[in-house]
Amino acid sequence: MSYAGERETTEGRVFTVTGGDWDSITNNIDPLSNEKIVVNMGPQHPSTHGVLRLVLELEGETVTDVRPVIGYLHTGIEKNLEYRNWTQGTTFVTRADYLAPLFNEAGYCLAVEKLLGITDQITERANTIRVLFMELNRIASHLVWIATTGMELGAISMMLYGFREREYILDIFEETTGLRMNHAYFRPGGVAQDIPDSAIKKIRDFLVYMPKKLKEYEAMLSGQIIWQERTQGVAVLDVTGCLALGITGPVLRSAGLAWDLRKTMPYCGYEDYEFDVPTATTADVWGRYQVRMAEMRESLKIVEQALDRLKPGPIFVADKKIAWPAQLAVGIDGMGNSLEHVAKIMGQSMESLIHHFKLVTEGFRVPPGQVYVSLEHPRGELGVHAVSDGGTHPYRVHLRDPSFVNLQAIPAMAEGALLADVIAGGASLDPVMGGCDR
C-alpha cells in the first residue's frame, strides 16, 4: 500500500511523505539510476524546532549536502522597534527568542542603559533580580532543550519531565511578571516591579526540588545505550570550526573552550557570583548534553546566591526623567498601573499626571550614538547593537541572535554523516526560530 503521494515534475519524481511510508518511495524508484534523493525536511517538521527547513541531498542514508532555509518566522521585530519608544522596545525583543525572553530584554535594556550612560546607576536590587531571573530562565530554556532533544532521539518520557519542571519556573515568572512568557519585565532603568514574597518562597522550594530532578534525568539518559549511541561521536565540531563559524555558548564549551561572557566580560554584577563554567572535550552531542546539564546546576548555584543577596531597596533608577512613573502591580488581568498611583495622578497632582503622560506616550530621549552589548544567552552570545539619533525612538536595533549564527553549523556537522544524525546535530545546537528569524 502506498501512503506517499507522488507526482512527476521536470526535476524528477516528487513524493510527499508523512512518516512510516518510506517503502513507497524506495519501491517506486530504480536504485541504479536514482542514487541521489533530495529530501525537503520542514518547514513544518517535528524535529526542526520550529519552522526550520532543511534541504538534504542523500546518497543512501548518507547526507552529502545540507542547505538550511530560514526566514519562515521573520516578524520584523527590528523594524517595529524603530516605531515605538525606547521603553516599548522591550515588549518587542522579548518575543524574539521566546524560550529565553528575559535574556533578550536584558540585552536590550543594557544597551539602552549604556546609551543613556546610567549603567552604574542601576540599583543593586534590580541587578540581582535580573541575574536571578536570567538564571531561572536559563534553566527553563535548557529544560526545553533536553525535553525536545530527548523526544527527537526516542526518549519520549524526557519530553514530559522536561516540560513539567519548566512549568514550575513559568509559575514563578507568572507570579512576578504576570505572564508566563513575553514578560517585558526588564525595562531600561530597572525592572518593572518587585518580586512578591510568595515568588521568593517558590524559588526556594524550586532550589530543593530541581537537583533531584536533574539526577533523575541523568539516571534515565546517561547510562542508556541508545542515548549514548545517538549522541557520542555525533555532529562533531571542534574549537577551530566553532570560531570560524561564530558558534558560541554550550556548543563552543562542549569543544573545550571555556568562553562564557558571564566570566570573560561580566555584566549585571556576575563577577560577584561564584560559579564554574562547565566544559567537555568531546565536541559532540554527548558533550553538549553534559555541558547543559552541568550548566543547570551552576545556574541553581547562582540563583541561590542571588536570593541571599536580595536586599530591600529600589528596583528602578532614581532619575524621574527615565524611571517609569507608576509602581506597577499584578492584577487579575496581568500587570498594570497600581490603583494608588492612578488615584494620585487623577485626584491630587496635576504635575504627576502631565509627567506620567509625557513619559508614557512620548518616552525619554536617548543621546545619539551607538553601542554593542553582549551577554551569555542559553545558546551563546546574544549581541544587541543599538543606535540612537537622540530621539525618543530607537534609530536601529540589531539583535545578534545565537540561534541565527549557530544554525550555520548544520552543514558542517551533518554532511558526510547519516540522516538520523542531522536530527541529533541540529537539536544539539538548540535553535529557536523566533530568535533566528526575528
Next chain:
Amino acid sequence: MTNPEISTGGVPVDAAPVGADIDAPAQTPSSPRKGMFGITGSGDVSGFGGLVRRQPEVIGSPKPYGSYFDEVTDALEEAFPAFADAIEKVVVEHDELTLHVKAERIAEVAQAMRDDEALRFELCSSVSGVDYLNSDARRLHVIYHLTSMTYRRRVRLEVAVPLEGTVPTVTSVYPTADWQERETYDMFGVVFTGHPNLTRILMPDDWEGHPQRKDYPLGGVAVEYKGAEIPPPDQRRVYQ
C-alpha cells in the same frame, strides 16, 4: 522639504536633517503622510506618521583614546601599513572603539585584525547594517563587531557606502559573516562582492525592496488573506 516630488506611494519623504543638538526642541516639519489615526504632520507617536530623524555628525576622537584602544590602533597601524589610507576615522564613544574603514579595504583590515599576534580578533560577533537616510554618499553603513578572545577585547569596524555601492565580503576571513552579510543584503540592499551565495535570507526570494531601509514603510504592504486584501495602514480609511 527637499524633494516633494517623491512623495508617492505612502513612502516617507526625505526630510532635511534638523539640528544635531539633543536639547533642540522636537522640530517636526509637516509630513505629507497621514498617520494611522488620521494624524498629519508632527506629534504622532503611533509610528505611522513619518517620523523625522535627526542626524548628528560623527566626529573623530583625539589621541590618546584610553583603555586598550591605543594598543589596538597602534598594533593595527603596525600590522597594516596602509592604515592611514584605509582608516578614515577613529571614534571612541560609550567606552567602545569604532574604526571607520574605507569600504573597499574592509576585507584587508579584517584579515589583519584576525591574524596579527597583537590583535587576534578571532571571532566576528556580529554584522549588521544601519541606513542613514539623507547622507547620500554615506547612506548605508555596515557594522562589524569583532571579539578578541585572547585579549578579551571588542572593536567595531564601520563602513559607509552610497545606495548603489558595494562592500567586499569578509566571508573569506570570517566564514560566520556568511549569513549575517546575507541578512544585511536582504534588509538594506548592500551588495557584498565576492560573497559565495548572496541571496535573501529572511524575506522571500521574490520580495521587492529592502525592509530595514528608512524609506521603506512599516506595514506598507497590502496583506492578502484568503483572497481578501487589506491595504497598508496609511492607505486605509480615515475616521475624523
